[in-house]
Amino acid sequence: MTTDDLDAYGADVVRVRNPRPVLDELIAAVDEDRIADPEDVPYALSLAASAAARLRDEARALDLSRRAVDAARGGREEYLVRGEYADLLLRFGHDEEGITTLRKLRQQLTRDPLADGYVIEPLLENGRETLAQEWLTAALETAVDIAERADPDTDEAEDAWEIVDSLASRRVRVRRGLGLQPDEADLRAEELLAAHDAEPDMVFWPQAAFATLVEKAPDLVEMTWDEHRAAIERELQQDDQLLVEVATPQLLEATLAGDETVAGEPGPALEWPPGRNEPCWCGSQVKYKKCCLPRGRSVVES
Template sequence: MARTLTSDDLDAYGDLAFPTDPQEMLAELVAAVDEDRIADPEDVPYALTLAASAAAKLKDEARALELSARGVEVSEGRRDHFNSRGEHADLLLRYGHEDDGMALLRALRPQLSRDLLADHYVITPLVENGRHELAEEWLTAALATALGVADRAEDDSDVEQDAFDIADRLLVLRYDLRREMDLPLDETDRVAEQVDDDEVSDFRFWPEAAYAKLLAALPPEEDDSPPTWDEHRAVIERRMQASDPSDLPVIEVGTPDMLAVFLADDGTPVPPGPLLPWPPGRNDPCWCGSRVKYKKCCLPRGRG
């Protein structure tokens, strides 16, 4: 008898640390959806998005777009509503369907000033498809909108705090993107630099590829870092969970530029990296970049 796929099963498919044969993955996911074998109905859009990714790996453009569009259709009113649309827009742009892809992203654009993690499904598709200038334009406008919401909100209200949190994230994202584009610093960039100076990081998190280079470059006797990337992110997760929620440590994300300066060890100051918002929602993509839901990725690592 064919098995029912749980959230854990789907997250295992989505976890880049557990590579799966894309043909096998595609077949099982589609069959599970068609035969109503997804344990949690809320996970159906997620299963279809994963199936579309598998089809894309197989270079089956038509199948990838079909499954992705189906995921958008069934996501209506569900928690993956925005993410499904962002993933579909990414595929549309990747395969040259400019008008349809941009129409989806323009509809999602207002979320940039409403949702702390909207950049995952609005800005990332733009950047990954070479639309850096438009991404910078949208981040700039969303930052102004978020600051306007904060300015109009009642002092010390949840609305004001949420708007400031979103503005801080947009500020850093814009600054990092403009640096990537080699644009000259403007006044807003200087504010972002000041934010970095004011919020000295307590922890530095290295993405997986950067951490591997770090471990390879440093002799074991000179390095007390955790021996694997899994343990590196687990250490940060444990420390965050053990911290006072009202005064959380600051996590800085290591970038390629930072790694190059760090490994050169020639006295050049390590440039600041983006700060990691904390905590993510349980059903949001995990902070470590795995794209697996936080509740199924690093959240349980911190309890180990």
């Protein structure tokens, strides 16, 4: 069973009405040593745990998730799998163990720009918004200090500012969900990031703007919008540090006029990674976990 096969099963886990056949096949593939890449074993077990959770089989879901954690130990997806285990613990009411599991991952918030997904997301999905804000606040303060002390001409500095951006963006959204306004920490992070801003690596054209390009300047378009969307997602999965600018009406106007130098201020940066239960980054307004997430999976190698 290849990674592509597992991706397809992952989509089925979310979409099909009865995921039991998927659950049985995933377990059989692991037990019979039919996973093509041994490093994909934790992925297969995590998908099986998700299927069991959908079937409300608590004991089986937690057992499969623990197996995934054991299989992932020391591998490229260890932290992600541990976060998924914590999510299941909280979902099934094992609050103390779930929070303890996440506390052991908490330090990754200032080390890994993807930690937001496996540390904060389980808290948000299980009603721990206040705790999520507390952890984000502390992590953001530390991350800003690390970024400001780093040599600005090094990869270390770029990595540090990427983490600041990730934490600041998430913190603003969490506070908004709690009915809170941006505070001094938000404003300071915004100012620091603006000062550190760089030219975008890629431009994402929302579907309506892309359709206008196709209509008025077909020679500038070499792919369909879905191919464009897939290309953006693929690049972000392979390099989460890319800065992707969301095209503005001004950029569209300048592009159609053949003069992007008059496009005005840069468009907003595309927030990555998106939360599983938040509107998908592509603009569909469908939750990410039911839109672009099932179409692709991170292939970042350690």
